[in-house]
Amino acid sequence: xxxxxxxxxxxxxxxxxxxxxxxxxxxxxxxxxxxxxxxxxxxxxxxxxxxxxxxxxxxxxxxxxxxxxxxxxxxxxxxxxxxxxxxxxxxxxxxxxxxxxxxxxxxxxxxxxxxxxxxxxxxxxxxxxxxxxxxxxxxxx
Amino acid sequence: xxxxxxxxxxxxxxxxxxxxxxxxxxxxxxxxxxxxxxxxxxxxxxxxxxxxxxxxxxxxxxxxxxxxxxxxxxxxxxxxxxxxxxxxxxxxxxxxxxxxxxxxxxxxxxxxxxxxxxxxxxxxxxxxxxxxxxxxxxxxx
Amino acid sequence: xxxxxxxxxxxxxxxxxxxxxxxxxxxxxxxxxxxxxxxxxxxxxxxxxxxxxxxxxxxxxxxxxxxxxxxxxxxxxxxxxxxxxxxxxxxxxxxxxxxxxxxxxxxxxxxxxxxxxxxxxxxxxxxxxxxxxxxxxxxxx
Amino acid sequence: xxxxxxxxxxxxxxxxxxxxxxxxxxxxxxxxxxxxxxxxxxxxxxxxxxxxxxxxxxxxxxxxxxxxxxxxxxxxxxxxxxxxxxxxxxxxxxxxxxxxxxxxxxxxxxxxxxxxxxxxxxxxxxxxxxxxxxxxxxxxx
Numbered sequence: 422x423x424x425x426x427x428x429x430x431x432x433x434x435x436x437x438x439x440x441x442x443x444x445x446x447x448x449x450x451x452x453x454x455x456x457x458x459x460x461x462x463x464x465x466x467x468x469x470x471x472x473x474x475x476x477x478x479x480x481x482x483x484x485x486x487x488x489x490x491x492x493x494x495x496x497x498x499x500x501x502x503x504x505x506x507x508x509x510x511x512x513x514x515x516x517x518x519x520x521x522x523x524x525x526x527x528x529x530x531x532x533x534x535x536x537x538x539x540x541x542x543x544x545x546x547x548x549x550x551x552x553x554x555x556x557x558x559x560x561x562x
Numbered sequence: 563x564x565x566x567x568x569x570x571x572x573x574x575x576x577x578x579x580x581x582x583x584x585x586x587x588x589x590x591x592x593x594x595x596x597x598x599x600x601x602x603x604x605x606x607x608x609x610x611x612x613x614x615x616x617x618x619x620x621x622x623x624x625x626x627x628x629x630x631x632x633x634x635x636x637x638x639x640x641x642x643x644x645x646x647x648x649x650x651x652x653x654x655x656x657x658x659x660x661x662x663x664x665x666x667x668x669x670x671x672x673x674x675x676x677x678x679x680x681x682x683x684x685x686x687x688x689x690x691x692x693x694x695x696x697x698x699x700x701x702x703x
Numbered sequence: 704x705x706x707x708x709x710x711x712x713x714x715x716x717x718x719x720x721x722x723x724x725x726x727x728x729x730x731x732x733x734x735x736x737x738x739x740x741x742x743x744x745x746x747x748x749x750x751x752x753x754x755x756x757x758x759x760x761x762x763x764x765x766x767x768x769x770x771x772x773x774x775x776x777x778x779x780x781x782x783x784x785x786x787x788x789x790x791x792x793x794x795x796x797x798x799x800x801x802x803x804x805x806x807x808x809x810x811x812x813x814x815x816x817x818x819x820x821x822x823x824x825x826x827x828x829x830x831x832x833x834x835x836x837x838x839x840x841x842x843x844x
Numbered sequence: 845x846x847x848x849x850x851x852x853x854x855x856x857x858x859x860x861x862x863x864x865x866x867x868x869x870x871x872x873x874x875x876x877x878x879x880x881x882x883x884x885x886x887x888x889x890x891x892x893x894x895x896x897x898x899x900x901x902x903x904x905x906x907x908x909x910x911x912x913x914x915x916x917x918x919x920x921x922x923x924x925x926x927x928x929x930x931x932x933x934x935x936x937x938x939x940x941x942x943x944x945x946x947x948x949x950x951x952x953x954x955x956x957x958x959x960x961x962x963x964x965x966x967x968x969x970x971x972x973x974x975x976x977x978x979x980x981x982x983x984x985x
């Protein structure tokens with residue numbers, strides 16, 4: 422599954438260099454994960470109702486071209502790795518000429534409601550299997 | 563009591579007009595309330611341990627002069643009104659020439675841990691009295 | 704003209720009380736103004752190309768009910784006052800049961816590209832007239 | 845040179861998991877760079893006056909333990925690599941027990957005032973040399 426959604430950069434997200442400040446991209450990644458999870462029928466609130474939490478453990482970003490206020494971008498969100506205790510999402514951001522201007526990656530760990538590490542394969546084998554089926558890899562840039 | 567603390571505007575808080583974006587001032591107000599509450603011996607975590615919450619119900623801001631990246635400001639925080647169910651804080655922001663560049667006001671309501679309205683004068687008469695003693699008014703601009 | 708657009712609160716916009724933090728609403732107002740200006744054929748980038756800037760001078764907010772992560776809201780944006788040097792926008796935020804959970808107001812001043820005050824009625828009488836025609840008032844709550 | 849400064853996480857920086865949201869750390873890194881550049885006598889505004897800009901090109905983060913509202917942290921900022929066109933800063937965040945809870949890295953490229961790539965060693969050999977002398981490496985975790 423690839424989740425695609427449009428992001429219209431906000432004026433508040435600009436900085437005095439006249440571009441979108443780099444700290445906003447991780448917020449967009451998260452919006453991508455939310456849309457992805459909604460699309461596969463596992464929205465964040467259902468995750469929380471199941472007593473599951475996700476903690477960010479690693480994040481990386483590569484900035485190829487700047488983004489600008491009010492110039493729409495399309496964010497592609499991929500689930501690229503599903504381990505027993507961790508999962509990896511990757512992101513690619515395209516401008517209106519379909520040029521990839523940014524890529525990112527986040528690695529998350531499953532936690533229980535007390536924020537203790539959790540083995541999803543044991544605790545929810547059905548979810549673990551379902552997530553596995555969603556794995557897909559982005560085209561290379 | 564007047565709480566005074568220095569704010570050094572962050573690069574991330576600028577926008578493409580080259581000034582600090584207006585959405586950051588409410589975040590600074592909150593930092594002012596946190597410092598105020600620390601200073602009177604009622605830190606936010608103690609408030610939460612007492613099963614109390616505060617909900618923002620009204621907020622207003624007047625922008626007199628812009629703020630700039632890395633140019634320190636001093637925020638004065640005042641508790642100006644203590645009612646049984648609501649309290650009002652006011653804020654004044656001074657530049658390094660002691661010119662007031664911004665004023666703000668926030669009105670908060672007391673809630674219990676289930677986020678239901680709470681009468682502080684009944685539930686915690688001691689706190690209510692103590693807060694009353696902290697009331698002070700800003701000099702006029 | 705009333706501009707209406709959907710806001711899906713982001714996880715990053717929540718706080719540890721489990722609701723959307725109050726500092727996000729002014730960012731949503733701005734998104735409302737951007738959409739409004741796009742809709743009347745006067746997008747922000749055209750405003751900037753004309754050598755015009757807008758400075759926030761007053762802002763006020765009333766919080767009626769909390770907003771929650773991933774629960775869509777509809778923001779209504781109105782231009783309620785067009786003066787020669789200032790203009791006022793008002794905002795009303797509705798949940799999916801059409802209940803108004805929040806209202807806001809912002810007053811902006813016109814500036815030139817050097818961020819000096821500007822009389823729009825003199826500098827751009829056509830724009831001034833056009834904006835006047837967009838004035839509309841929200842239903843009362 | 846190691847720049848060390850205290851960060852007091854803001855309430856607005858929390859999320860509904862009760863911890864500091866991961867998107868705030870890159871903002872703290874930037875604050876670290878600002879303090880670092882102030883400390884070596886090359887503040888950001890001087891950089892901009894010299895017609896120089898810095899663009900973020902790569903960023904990575906590793907989250908070891910969560911951060912919490914109002915619990916002070918000390919951010920250590922290091923300049924670890926100075927190339928002709930790029931420079932790398934690294935960051936380590938310590939809690940009040942001197943435990944490292946987070947590390948980060950950012951790679952920036954020098955640009956001119958038109959946001960075109962710039963060879964600092966050619967354009968400002970003195971700055972290039974001075975920066976080289978500030979290189980230092982964090983203790984390993």
